[in-house]
Amino acid sequence: MxxxxxxxxxxxxxxxxxxxxxxxxxxxxxxxxxxxxxxxxxxxxxxxxxxxxxxxxxxxxxxxxxxxxxxxxxxxxxxxxxxxxxxxxxxxxxxxxxxxxxxxxxxxxxxxxxxxxxxxxxxxxxxxxxxxxxxxxxxGDFRRRNSPVLSALTPRELQVMRLIAEGKTSKEIAAVLDLSLETVRGYRKALMRKLSVNNVAGLTQIAIAEGLARPAGRGVGV
Amino acid sequence: MMAPASRRGASEAEGLRRLRVAERRRLSRLLHDEAGPALCAAGLAAEMLRGTIPEPTREQQELLGRLERALDAAVETVRLLSQEASPDLAARRGVAGALETLARAFGAGLRIEGAPPDLPAEGAAALCELVRDALLAAGGGEAEITLSAGCARMRAAGLADAGVLAALEAAARAAGLRFLSQASPEAVIIEIHPGGTR
Missing domain, CATH: 3.40.50.2300 (Response regulator)
Known part of the structure; x- marks a missing residue:
């Protein structure tokens, strides 16, 4: 058994x-x-x-x-x-x-x-x-999780990016990761700067394209 | 320089587009997270029910079989709808995979002739959105999509609305894609090429 x-x-x-x-x-x-x-x-x-x-x-x-x-x-x-x-x-x-x-x-x-x-x-x-x-x-064309695009991000930044791609607000992300709201906002700014995007939609697109998040699923969907 | 009225119009159009994307994302998520699992659970329960009937009659067997097949078909439909409705389909599956999903969902034909056009992620997403919109506009009319390295081409019997074609062209232009349309007595052919002018 x-x-x-x-x-x-x-x-x-x-x-x-x-x-x-x-x-x-x-x-x-x-x-x-x-x-x-x-x-x-x-x-x-x-x-x-x-x-x-x-x-x-x-x-x-x-x-x-x-x-x-x-x-x-x-x-x-x-x-x-x-x-x-x-x-x-x-x-x-x-x-x-x-x-x-x-x-x-x-x-x-x-x-x-x-x-x-x-x-x-x-x-x-x-x-x-x-x-x-x-x-x-x-x-040999499947996307790699350790993609060059995401390689500049720290593990914490990757976590924040995935949660952003899930549609979570800064407040919700702060609660999930046990961080202050200001810290989460800092991560958002750093992500946008490092990935050269200026909005959440851009981050979400990259997260999905690079296999960090999946579209439409609970928790991981965007 | 854009006039204030044009700027306002562009901003309103962008706002509506964002709402539409949010609504589709919500729908896709509900289908995926709620309807799909509920149907799967119902299917498992139907199989368990079969196990509780020691010697089912022929009629009972037939009814349970019908129920299980219907639930399986419903799960497949929910899976396809969830994918097709997602505004992130192209990011997830690439252009060829996204068009394959759209063709299945809308009952259209799809021919892939070599590698898809070389587009950045935003352009690929816009191309797939344009094809989806065109399929929606074509309604029940038969549609045939051809994807090649040069462009995505769609031939559809029901795509003759000049307003829709103009909207598709404007959306393509906004996304930096080139849009061509050509009408014949039987159908309209549209082509979406990389490298338009914004």
Whole structure:
């Protein structure tokens, strides 16, 4: 029996996943989380075989959470469950250390196949995204997170930029990162200066184009 | 030098454009974050329901199968709409990927002839927005998009509104793109080239 941690900010989805996984008789859900911080803490505590992780989450997104979680619980294997099916999301997820990428659907067959494959040490991509992923690899044109454009930014500036791209106000960013409002404003000015843009729309465009943020998703959408 | 009235008009148009972008972003986010997961959860529940019926009748099996297929189709539609509505589609998928999404969403044909035009991110986004607007304006009329290194070309039966064509041309000019249109009895052909004059 493989142990699983479920990480999704929708209770309704977690309930559905828990029911179907437990009904399969192959998996035991040992924890649930709805924020990145909770997921990392739960993984460190329960050391699950598998983690089912949504890609689009409030605060820390699925990519960042995967990196953090694998640092705390390196033996766990992460399977990303996502509404996104674009090349950049898949590439970023796999680069962050995920072992599987499953498109959210109304049926469970794909997810169970992914979990079985990954639990046995394999890698799984939903059929809908595997062709796109291979095409990216073939052409070598997928965007790099450590892009030259963003290389001049500090880790804190990158965090602020992602939150700006999510549509958060300076006040909200200050609350999320536990900074003063003035400090956040300072980061905004520094970002605009370094990236030669003069508005939030410009920062958002760059954040998405460089793979720092995803369009339209909760928490990471813009 | 722009006259005050023209400046005011340009500022109002820019304000409306920003509102439109914000509304589309909101819609895209709602579809992605709320409608999609809710439909997925309903699909999982339908599968669980199947498991609770030890010996389903043929009619029950058929009904559950229909429900599951309908939910799967709805999730796919929500996914496509969420992507298509996003004003950041080109930034995310590049010009070719964005046009592929738009073609699927609007039921248009798409032919890619080599690499897409070499455009900066802003220009690429503007080109895709113009194609999207043109597809919207064409309504249910059949449309065929061709993307090549030189330009994006669209042939559409329902794109004959002179006001719409003028608006598309103005938007292209504002984005630094060149816009050409040509009417024939069967369809209108528009072309969007890099390198216009702002």
């Amino acid at each position: 493989y142990t699983i941690l479920l990480f999704d900010d929708h209770q309704i989805v977690r309930d559905g996943l828990r029911a179907l996984l437990e009904a399969s008789g192959e998996f035991q859900v040992v924890g649930e989380a709805e924020t990145g911080g909770q997921a990392v803490a739960a993984a460190a505590r329960t050391r699950p075989h598998l983690v089912v992780m949504d890609l689009s989450l409030p605060g820390m997104d699925g990519i960042e959470a995967t990196v953090e979680l694998l640092r705390e619980s390196p033996q766990s294997k992460v399977v990303i469950l996502s509404m996104y099916d674009d090349e950049a999301s898949v590439v970023q997820a796999m680069r962050s250390g995920a072992r599987g990428f499953v498109i959210k659907k109304a049926s469970r067959a794909d997810l169970l196949a992914a979990l079985r494959t990954v639990a046995r040490g394999g890698t799984y991509l939903s059929p809908e995204v595997s062709d796109k992923f291979l095409e990216c690899v073939r052409k």
